[in-house]
Amino acid sequence: MDDCSISTFLTISENRSRILAVIVAMVRDFEVAEDLFQETVIEILKSEERFDPSRSFVPWACGIARNVVLQHWRRQSKAPSNGVSDMMAELALIAAEGNDDTWRRERTALRRCFQRLPDRMQRLLLLRYGHNVKGKQLADSAAVRQGSIRTTLARLRNQLRTCIDTNVSQRLQEANG
DSSP states (O other), rough: OOOOHHHHHEEEHHHHHHHHHHHHHHHHHHHHHHHHHHHHHHHHTTTTGOOTTHHHHHHHHHHHHHHHHHHHHHHHHHTOOOSSSHHHHHHHHHHHHHHHHHHHHHHHHHHHHHHHHHHHHHHHIIIIIOOOOHHHHHHHHTTGGGHHHHHHHHOOOOOHHHHHHHHHHHHHHHOHH
């Protein structure tokens, strides 16, 4: 691997979560997203000479990730029938283009907020979003009624978003004054 490839690989590593977020938003399956991320890394390394260093790396890499997902859908003949995945990908791209400091603050706040959740709720979130467990298996594994999984997850996501926003706001106020 030459110096350019090593530098590109390090940049990919630094921005892994942002690139992966775009893929997850499109395919909504973490295991598939992990595989597609690996394909994305290969494509980025193959086309690194086409990258314009005067532009931001993350949007360029996320564009490649989007193309990898579209190729995956063509191979699987499973392109989504509605525009939801495209919309989610666009939102993830917008988020990926965001300020690095904002990204770090929110990620740190997420860790703090997640740790404040009861163990049972942490387990539920990890099973659903970390291991892509769904339905009855998720309900059984997390000891939650199957009928209330969606509501519980929606409440947890809202609770985390509120906590993150509050945490980030407090940290910014402390830093500014």
